[in-house]
Amino acid sequence: xxxxxxxxxxxxxxxxxxxxxxxxxxxxxxxxxxxxxxxxxxxxxxxxxxxxxxxxxxxxxxxxxxxxxxxxxxxxxxxxxxxxxxxxxxxxxxxxxxxxxxxxxxxxxxxxxxxxxxxxxxxxxxxxxxxxxxxxxxxxxxxxxxxxxxxxxxxxxxxxxxxxxxxxxxxxxxxxxxxxxxxxxxxxxxxxxxxxxxxxxxxxxxxxxxxxxxxxxxxxxxxxxxxxxxxxxxxxxxxxxxxxxxxxxxxxxxxxxxxxxxxxxxxxxxxxxxxxxxxxxxxxxxxxxxxxxxxxxxxxxxxxxxxxxxxxxxxxxxxxxxxxxxxxxxxxxxxxxxxxxxxxxxxxxxxxxxxxxxxxxxxxxx
Amino acid sequence: xxxxxxxxxxxxxxxxxxxxxxxxxxxxxxxxxxxxxxxxxxxxxxxxxxxxxxxxxxxxxxxxxxxxxxxxxxxxxxxxxxxxxxxxxxxxxxxxxxxxxxxxxxxxxxxxxxxxxxxxxxxxxxxxxxxxxxxxxxxxxxxxxxxxxxxxxxxxxxxxxxxxxxxxxxxxxxxxxxxxxxxxxxxxxxxxxxxxxxxxxxxxxxxxxxxxxxxxxxxxxxxxxxxxxxxxxxxxxxxxxxxxxxxxxxxxxxxxxxxxxxxxxxxxxxxxxxxxxxxxxxxxxxxxxxxxxxxxxxxxxxxxxxxxxxxxxxxxxxxxxxxxxxxxxxxxxxxxxxxxxxxxxxxxxxxxxxxxxxxxxxxxxxxxxxxxxxxxxxxxxxxxxxxxxxxxxxxxxxxxxxxxxxxxxxxxxxxxxxxxxxxxxxxxxxxxxxxxxxxxxxxxxxxxxxxxxxxxxxxxxxxxxxxxxxxxxxxxxxxxxxxxxxxxxxxxxxxxxxxxxxxxxxxxxxxxxxxxx
Numbered sequence: 001x002x003x004x005x006x007x008x009x010x011x012x013x014x015x016x017x018x019x020x021x022x023x024x025x026x027x028x029x030x031x032x033x034x035x036x037x038x039x040x041x042x043x044x045x046x047x048x049x050x051x052x053x054x055x056x057x058x059x060x061x062x063x064x065x066x067x068x069x070x071x072x073x074x075x076x077x078x079x080x081x082x083x084x085x086x087x088x089x090x091x092x093x094x095x096x097x098x099x100x101x102x103x104x105x106x107x108x109x110x111x112x113x114x115x116x117x118x119x120x121x122x123x124x125x126x127x128x129x130x131x132x133x134x135x136x137x138x139x140x141x142x143x144x145x146x147x148x149x150x151x152x153x154x155x156x157x158x159x160x161x162x163x164x165x166x167x168x169x170x171x172x173x174x175x176x177x178x179x180x181x182x183x184x185x186x187x188x189x190x191x192x193x194x195x196x197x198x199x200x201x202x203x204x205x206x207x208x209x210x211x212x213x214x215x216x217x218x219x220x221x222x223x224x225x226x227x228x229x230x231x232x233x234x235x236x237x238x239x240x241x242x243x244x245x246x247x248x249x250x251x252x253x254x255x256x257x258x259x260x261x262x263x264x265x266x267x268x269x270x271x272x273x274x275x276x277x278x279x280x281x282x283x284x285x286x287x288x289x290x291x292x293x294x295x296x297x298x299x300x301x302x303x304x305x306x307x308x309x310x311x312x313x314x315x316x317x318x319x320x321x322x323x324x325x326x327x328x329x330x331x332x333x334x335x336x337x338x339x340x341x342x343x344x345x346x347x348x349x350x351x352x353x354x355x356x357x358x359x360x361x362x363x364x365x366x
Numbered sequence: 367x368x369x370x371x372x373x374x375x376x377x378x379x380x381x382x383x384x385x386x387x388x389x390x391x392x393x394x395x396x397x398x399x400x401x402x403x404x405x406x407x408x409x410x411x412x413x414x415x416x417x418x419x420x421x422x423x424x425x426x427x428x429x430x431x432x433x434x435x436x437x438x439x440x441x442x443x444x445x446x447x448x449x450x451x452x453x454x455x456x457x458x459x460x461x462x463x464x465x466x467x468x469x470x471x472x473x474x475x476x477x478x479x480x481x482x483x484x485x486x487x488x489x490x491x492x493x494x495x496x497x498x499x500x501x502x503x504x505x506x507x508x509x510x511x512x513x514x515x516x517x518x519x520x521x522x523x524x525x526x527x528x529x530x531x532x533x534x535x536x537x538x539x540x541x542x543x544x545x546x547x548x549x550x551x552x553x554x555x556x557x558x559x560x561x562x563x564x565x566x567x568x569x570x571x572x573x574x575x576x577x578x579x580x581x582x583x584x585x586x587x588x589x590x591x592x593x594x595x596x597x598x599x600x601x602x603x604x605x606x607x608x609x610x611x612x613x614x615x616x617x618x619x620x621x622x623x624x625x626x627x628x629x630x631x632x633x634x635x636x637x638x639x640x641x642x643x644x645x646x647x648x649x650x651x652x653x654x655x656x657x658x659x660x661x662x663x664x665x666x667x668x669x670x671x672x673x674x675x676x677x678x679x680x681x682x683x684x685x686x687x688x689x690x691x692x693x694x695x696x697x698x699x700x701x702x703x704x705x706x707x708x709x710x711x712x713x714x715x716x717x718x719x720x721x722x723x724x725x726x727x728x729x730x731x732x733x734x735x736x737x738x739x740x741x742x743x744x745x746x747x748x749x750x751x752x753x754x755x756x757x758x759x760x761x762x763x764x765x766x767x768x769x770x771x772x773x774x775x776x777x778x779x780x781x782x783x784x785x786x787x788x789x790x791x792x793x794x795x796x797x798x799x800x801x802x803x804x805x806x807x808x809x810x811x812x813x814x815x816x817x818x819x820x821x822x823x824x825x826x827x828x829x830x831x832x833x834x835x836x837x838x839x840x841x842x843x844x845x846x847x848x849x850x851x852x853x854x855x856x857x858x859x860x861x862x863x864x865x866x867x868x869x870x871x872x873x874x875x876x877x878x879x880x881x882x883x
Contacts, residue, residue: 028663028670032460032557039464069486071555072520075459113459155456156492182456182485246770314662318765 001051004122004206005043009034009112011213014308016108018212018235019205019326021298022312023281024104024131025067031105033075037113044112045121047097049203052123054195056096059087060127061111064152064174065184070106076155079186080114086151086159087188099123099197101138101190103205104131105311110186122206127190129202129329130298132341133256133280135174136167139329140190142336143200150174150189154181202329216307228322231307235300237324238359240285240292241274242267242304245319256280261301261315263323276301276323278312283346285323293325294343296332297355300324325355367425370413370592371810372406373803374398374431375620379405380806381413383424388630388811392416393803402433402576407583414587422591426882429580430597430619430809437572438617438667444568445513445544446475448506450499450535451560452482452527453519456491462517462560467668473568475511478502482527483519486821487871491519494527496534503538514539515567517548517560523821525549544570544611551614551673553819554873558663558672565669566614573613577606595848595882600674601626601656601808602815602879605848614673617666621678623808625650625657628776630811631798637774638766638792640759641804642781645684645703649762650676652776656857656879674817679766683758685781686712687722689751697750699725699758713739722784725751732783752786760790767791778804815857815879816843822861824870832874833859840876849880 004012013027013034038044052058061083063070088095098120100111108126115122127138135147147170153159160177164170178185215234222230232239243263250259258279265272274287282299285292293299301310304320331337333354339345342352368391369384375398382393394412399405406429414421437443449462458479463471480502481495506514514535518528525547532545546567552559581594596609597619609616621641628639629652641648651658657676664675682701686708690698704711704719711717713724714735720743726732728740728748767773772793777785778801787795798804818840822832841854858877 029460029557032464036460036464066486068554071557072486073453073456073483073491074556075457076455077458078455155458157455182489182491244764316661317768317770320765 001048002046003043004046004112006035006038008210009038009109011217012112012206012209013105013109013213014216015209015212016103017105017311018216018300018302018309019129019209019298020104020131020309020311021281021300022278023133024102024108024311025106026071026311027105027109029071029074029106030109034109034112034116037116041116041119044115046206047121047123049123049125049198049201052097052194052197054193054198056194057091057093057191058097058099058123058194058197059095059188059191060099060101061114062101062107062187062189063110063184064187065178067106069183073155073182073184075110075113075186077117078157079153079155080117082153082157082159083114083151083186083188084118086153086161087191090149090151090161091191095120096194097121097123100126100206102126102128102131103209107131108206108209123197124206125197125201125203126205127201129205131281135171135189137341138190139200139202139331139337140192140196141340142331142334143196145190145192145196145200147189149191150187152177152181152185152187154185156181200331219307227307231302231322232324235324235326237300237326238355239322240299240325240359241265241272241287241323242269243274243321243323245315245317245321247317248315257312259312263321266320274323277348279346280312282312284343284348285325291350292359293355294348294350294352295346296328296337296341296352298326298328300326325359327355368419368423369810370410370424370427370589371806371808372409372427372429373597373620373623373805373809374402374406374429374433375805379409380803381409382803382806382810383413383417383419384807384810390800390807391419393800393806395803402431403579403583406580407586410583410587410589421588424589424592426595427580427584427589427592428595428597428603428809428812429576430623430805431576431616432620433572433576434569434613434616435618435666437569438565438669441469441667443572443575444473445571446511447473447564447567448502448511448514449474449477449564450502450514450516450531451479452494452517452531453556454479454481454492454495456483456519457556460557463564464557465670470667470669474564475509476502476506484521484524484527486520486523488524494530496530499531499534500538503535507539512542513544513546513567513570515546515548515560515563517556517563519556521549522554522559522819551612553672555672558670561669562614562671562673565666565671566612569613570610573610577609581606593882595812597623597809597812599676600659600815601812603812603848603882604814608847618675618678620805621648621650622657622676623812624648624778624805625652625676625808626812627804627806627808628652628778628798628801629655630807631801631804632776632796634774634776634796637776638763639776639778640763640782640785641779642777642784643684643779644686644708644781645682645705646680647683647759647779647781648678648680649766650678651766654857679762681758681762683722683755685721685723685784689720689722689725691747697747697754699751699754722751722755725755726784731786734783755784756786756789759785763789764791777801813879813881814844814847814849815877816840816845816847817875817877818843819873819875822872822874824872826869829861833861833876836874836876837878840878844878844880848882850882851880854878854880
C-alpha cells in the first residue's frame, strides 16, 4: 500500500502513454482530470493486488467515446459517485476498490480521479498491460469474465447498466448510449471479485508505468552509456529500428484509425527500410521485409531525442523515431490469448512468434 | 504613397519604407531598446531622414512586436481578470488554470464554472445560468476588475451562451469592460481554448500600451496621415481596435513576418525559409504565400494553448556558434554561441574563438573581417565543420518537409553567410540582397484576413453548399478586419471528417484574405 499524489501522476501518465503502444489517447486531459481530483480530494491509496480480499468487489473504471469530445467536456466530477451508486446497488454490496482496465494516456488516469473523488483505494493491476482497440481484448476474457454488467454514466447524472448476450451487443449498446449522452461517458466494466483479479490481471501496472515515466524523464541524466542505451535498459525494450518517417498512410474504417508508417533507416540502420502497421495501436513492425514484432507484443515509437512516446495520430513525415519492442504480458502468448489479440485477429497473415525470438535480441545483433 | 513596416525583435528593431509598387525605398536596423518606443522612434526617424520623403505621404504604418510574448514570459503588465466558464455540470473535473504555474495564477481575481454549454451536435448540454453569471459579474465590478475571459463547452459549435454572457457582462460591468470570448480566439479543446482566452484577457493593458505608444511615436515624428496596423501571427494585419480586442494574436508575428518577407523578396510562394541569426536559426514554411500553421498545441510562457501559430522550428546554430574539435577528430558546431559578442570574439574580428563565421570566411563563402586570421585553420578541419553545419540545416529542412521531393530554400538573416549555396534536399537556394530586414518587409506587405471554423454534417447540409456558406462567412470576417471587399480571396479551405461523430460530420475551416484599402 502506498499513496499516489501529483508528481506520481505525472510519471504514471508518461509511462502509460508509452505502454499505450501508439494508442490509448492523449494524456493531457486525462492527466488534468486526475491532478485536479487529487488536488481537491487528496492523494490516492494504491493497493497491491494481494492486499485485496478474495471475495471483495473490484471495479475497473474507464471512459468511452471520442477523445475530441473528452477534450471539450472533460469530466463533470459527479460521474464517479453515480457509477458507484449504480454498480453497488446492482450487486447489493459495496465496492472495495477501483482499478484501471488498460494502460494508455487517458484510461490510466481516470481511475485515479475516480478513486480520489470517492475516497477509495485503487488496485495496482489492469486487464491489458498495454492498450488495445476493442472491448473484449482483456485478460479477464481469457478467464471467462464478462464486460457486462456494464454501467455507463454521463456528467448530467444519467446512468444505465446492462447485460448482453455477446461482446458485439455490448459494443453496440454502449456506442448508442454514449452518442445519446453526448459522445463521452464514464463506464465500469468487468466488475469482478478479488480472487479473479489476482488470477488473471496484469499486476503492478501502475507502478510499472510510474517507473517508466520517471525514468524517461531522467534518461538524459545518464552518465554511463548513451541516453538510448539507458532508455532500452529501463524499458527492457528491444531496439527494432531507428529511422526517419518517410510517409504515413492512413485510413478510417468502422471508427478505427488504420494505417502504416514508412521509415528510412538512420544512424546504425542507414540503408535499411522499415514499416509499422497500426489500428489505433501499433500492430506489426517489419524491417527489410522481415517481421520483427507483432501484436500482442508492444511496438512503441519514441522520439530519438526526448524518448517521448509518439501516438499513431501524431506520426508525421520527417520525424526521427526509435522503434522499440516490449514483451507483452505472458497470458497474451497462450493460445487463448492469441485468439483474442494475436496477429491473425488483426488480419495479419502470420503466426505469432515472440518478439525476443523474431528480433533475436535486437537489430544490431541480426 | 508609402508604407512603413516595423518589426521589433528581441535584438533588433528593423524598419523599411516601401513605395506604392512595393519597392523598398530605405531600410534600417537599430538595436531594440529597453523601452521599445525609443527604438521605434529612432528607427522611424532614421527612415524619414534617409528617404527625405514627405511624411504626409506615408499612408500605412505596420508594427510587428514581441510585447505580448514578453509580457507573458516575464509576467509583467498582466491585468487582473475574472474567468467565467459556462459548462456545468460538465467540465467541473478540471477547474480553470489547473496546470498554470502559481505565479501566473495570481492574475485571476475570481473564477466560476456556471451552468450552460452545448453537446458536440449543438444540442444544449444545460440551460445558461443567467442568474449565476449576473452575480459573478456584479462581484467582479465591485472588485474593480476591468477584463473578463469567457469560455463555454463546444462554443466552437454554438456560441450563443458565450455571446449572451458577453452581453450581460457589458450590461453589468459597463461598456468599457474588456471581454474576451473563447470561440473568437481558440479552436477545439476547451482547456487550451480557455487558456488562450485568459491570456488574451490579461494582455489588454499591454495591447493598449503598444497600440497607443506606436501611434504616439508616429505622431511625434509628424506621420499623421497613416492608418495604423499591427501584425498578427498568420501573416495578416489587424487594426488597432482589433489588436486591442485580440492582443494574443500578435504572438509569434516576428517569425511570420520574416517568412512572408523572404517570400516577397524571392518571389517564391512555396519554399522553406531559413532565418539564421547569431545564436539560433529559425526554419519556417511558406505555403501559397502564407506561413504554414503548427498542428500541435503551442506552449506560451508555460501555458498550453491551441490558437493558430506559425510552424517554426529553432535550432542552436548561428553565425556565432562555437566550433570545436574533439579528441577523436570529429568537429562540432554549437549549440553554444558567442552571440552579440561575435564582433570581438570571432577569429576574423581579432578574437580567440573559432566560430561558424570563421569557417565560412576560411572556405571563402564570405569575406569578413581579417581573412589572414583564419588562414592557419586546416582545410580538412574547416570542411568537417562545414559538413556539420550543413548536416544540421539539412536535417531540419528535411523535418519541415511534407514529402521527400526537393524544395526551394530562401536564406535570410544576418547569419545566413555561414551557409553554402547548395544543400541536399533543396531545389534552388536563394539569398535575397536585403534579407536582413525581411521581417520588417513582411510586416509592411501583410494582408488582412478572416478565419471561420464550424462543424457541419454533410448529410444535413451538402458539402458544396456548406463550403460556399463558410467561404462567405470568412470573407465577411476579412472585410470586418479591414480588407477591400473586391480583393478578398479564399486562401485556405480545409474540411476534416470527424470519425466518431454520427452522420457525416466535418470540421470546416476557411481562411480569406485581402489587400488593405
